[in-house]
Amino acid sequence: MTSVLLCDDQQLVRDGFRLILDLEDDMDVVGEAADGAACIEQVAAHRPDVVLMDIRMPRMDGVEATRRLVAAATPAKILVLTTFDLDEYVYEALHAGASGFMLKDVPREQLVAAIRLVASGDAVTAPKITSRLIEQYVSTPPPSAGVPDAVSALSERELDVFRLLARGRSNSEIAAELFLGEATIKTHVGSILTKLDLRDRVQAVVLAYECGLVRPGA
Secondary structure, three states: OOOEEEOOOOHHHHHHHHHHHOOOOOOOEEEOOHHHHHHHHHHHHHOOEEEEEEOOOOOOOOHHHHHHHOOOOOOEEEEEEEEOOOHHHHHHHHHOOOOEEEEEOOHHHHHHHEEEEHOOOEEOOOOOHHHHHHHHHHHOOOOOOOHHHHHHOOOHHHHHHHHHHHOOOOHHHHHHHHHOOOOHHHHHHHHHHHHOOOOHHHHHHHHHHHOOOOOOOO
16 A cells, blocks of 8 residues: 655645545555645654655745655655646756656546556656756756766766666666666666665756766757
8 A cells, every 4th residue: 555645735736636546446645734844744744655745835845845855864755746847946856856746737547657656666757858857957067066976986888878867768768779678777777776876767867967977958
């Protein structure tokens, strides 16, 4: 059973998500919060598997709440909800440690599938959208940015996989491009995340762009 916490400042939105998730036999809404501060309290009380996190809320927004939950090593995965697919705050939330984002008007089946993916330890990268988002807000790395030592420690093959992953390729697409088995790619991705101490693929995409390993439009 996947436990879910709903965090949104609009009661109607929370009610709508609850109705959707209550239809799923393998999901349980364990709590609700109307702002980021209340969300942190609810996460501590209920220890959900997944948090559906709105971005723009009073008192404490979703970005700051995500940042604090990740800093506290909360095991809950955070799926950001937004009204706009190119919202600068979405990038900030991904950078803070969210496992992905979705639009609030996403079809029911896609929302449910996304929650299951995040709960299983994967990330909802929405590859093409995520890459576009990052290209919008990380057109060039900061002046002080450089390739971290941990990235330099990756093998050549891992670097190949890392670059393609950052381009939004799925494991099967990477496997086809590198003429390797999909299981091998999955192993490489796991090794990359471990070596770079990253939570998921979304964080890998963010790091690749920020350190200049992959550049927008290249």
